[in-house]
Amino acid sequence: MLETILITGGAGFVGSNLALSLKERSRQSQIFCFDNLNRRGSELNVPRLQAAGIQFIKGDVRNKKELLALPRIDAFIECSAEPSVLAGFKDPEYMIDTNLKGTLNCLELARRDGSGFIFLSTSRVYPMETINGVEFEEKETRFDWPEGLERAGISYQGVSEELSLNGPKSLYGATKLASEQIVTEYLAMFGLKGVINRLGVIAGPWQMGKIDQGIVGFWVMEHLFNGSLSYIGFGGRGKQVRDAVHIDDVCDLVFCQMNRLEELSGGIYNVGGGRANSFSLLELTRIVQEATGTSIPIASDAATRPADLRIYMTDNSRIRQATGWAPKKSMAEIVKDTVSWAKANESCLKDMFGR
Ligand SMILES: NC(=O)c1ccc[n+]([C@@H]2O[C@H](COP(=O)([O-])OP(=O)(O)OC[C@H]3O[C@@H](n4cnc5c(N)ncnc54)[C@H](O)[C@@H]3O)[C@@H](O)[C@H]2O)c1
Structure with missing residues (x-):
């Protein structure tokens, strides 16, 4: 394992889980987590990182000088972002400056x-x-693609890397795609080794879920802390579909990629829970009700929010072929782990989110 690892967005959901997981697997590595704490709740991760011997640096990726002041690093994991599609409508400049520049x-x-x-x-x-x-x-509890669906880049199993990239994708998607292209050029021009993971919904402990990002964490916390929920969009019946991958599965994949970077370099991979881990909001409610033993009223708002998707599922074929990786944890385990975490941290989460 490499010696010095920098994780930008390192106090966020993915960054902090990755940092702790990598430290666990490779105690001799020096890990720096760099984050401006823009995401509400990320500050809760700082003491966890420090307790594990990971160095936290408060800094902003928009400021090149702050980044270039860091010591020499062997491996870089870029997890900083404004990851909410809807945030791009409110503050496009922050999104472009953070996610692209x-x-x-x-x-x-x-x-x-x-x-x-x-x-x-x-x-x-x-x-x-x-x-x-x-x-x-x-269908009764969800929208679904027809079983025999076979389009260029979309099948019943999900979306593959073959899908055309042409057309509006939200400012969030556009800043990420533009970044991908620049990453690819840097790898080619400067001989760097790297990979790009196009992730679907990630979920699990330490996700500071909110209405516009982190849907599984949000659903769990609203149930546990007497919040309120609505099925929004596509008729307001909760039938829209996503797939979720457990953060532990993402950590396994990144660890594997770091160890095989030379061989995998230049790869672009769709990564997600896949059809087996797909859920509609209606189905998510049932899983969360079972895991929490709680039921809360859920309102309905038929109007679809801008940039929303009716169905998204990941076709993991390419990453599976390249690495053998496949998600191990089921939707029920994702929810169970998230519930256990939220219960164990109830007081600080309630303070943080005012529930
Ligand atoms: N969580 C998901 O479901 C999901 C899905 C697909 C892709 N991703 C991608 O994974 C990465 C991590 O997402 P996440 O879920 O951990 O989100 P997160 O919001 O929990 O973490 C992102 C972190 O970046 C930090 N940050 C924001 N602006 C910054 C800036 N200008 N300088 C430094 N730090 C800044 C935030 O404070 C936050 O801690 C992002 O690139 C995101 O686009 C996440």
């Missing part, structure tokens, strides 16, 4: 040190109209 600044540090580069991208790089334009069926 921030990536460029990170690449400059990687270029300085010749470090490996793992970029956390998103399934939202795929165009909305193409995905929403696919024929679908309405």
Whole structure:
């Protein structure tokens, strides 16, 4: 394992879990987590990181000088972002500066040190109209793609890397796709080694879920802390579908990629829970009700929010073929682990989110 690892967005959900998992697997590694704590709740991760011997640095990826002041690093995992699609409507500048210019600044540090580069991208790089334009069926508890569906890049199993990237994808998706392209150029031009993971919904402990990002964590916390929920969009019946991957499975994959970076370099991979871990909001409610023993009223709002998707599921074929990786943890385990975490941290989470 490499010696010095930098994780930008390192106090966030993915970054902090990765840092702790990598430290656990490779105690001799020096790990730096760099984060401006823009995400509400990320500050709760700082003492956890420090207790594990990980160095936290408060800093901003928009500021190249702050990044270039860091010591020499061997491996870079870029997890900083404004990850909410809806945030891009409110503050496009912050999104572009962080998600795109921030990536460029990170690449400059990687270029300085010749470090490996793992970029956390998103399934939202795929165009909305193409995905929403696919024929679908309405079943009792969910919308679904027809079983025999076979389009270029979309099948019953999910979206593959073959799907055309042409068309609007939200500012969030666009900043990530533009970053991907610059990452690819840096790998080619400067001989860096790196991979790009296009992730679907990630979930599990320490996700500070909110209405516009982190749906599983949000659903669990609203149930546990007497909150309120609504089925929003696509008729307001909770039938829209996503797939979720457990954060532990993402940590396994990144660890594998770091160890095989030379061989995997240049790869772009869809990564997600896949059909087996797909759920509609209605189905998520039932899983959360079972895990929490609680039921709360859920309102309905028929109007679809801008940039929303009716169905998204990941076709993991390429990453499975390249690495043998496949998600191990089921939807029920994802929810169970999230519930256990939220219960164990009830007082600070209630304070944080005012529930
Ligand atoms: N969570 C998901 O479901 C999901 C899905 C697909 C892709 N991703 C990607 O994974 C990565 C991590 O996402 P996450 O779920 O951990 O989100 P998160 O919001 O929990 O973590 C992102 C971290 O980046 C930090 N940050 C924001 N702006 C910054 C800036 N200008 N400078 C430094 N730090 C800054 C935030 O404070 C936060 O701690 C992101 O790139 C995101 O786009 C996440």
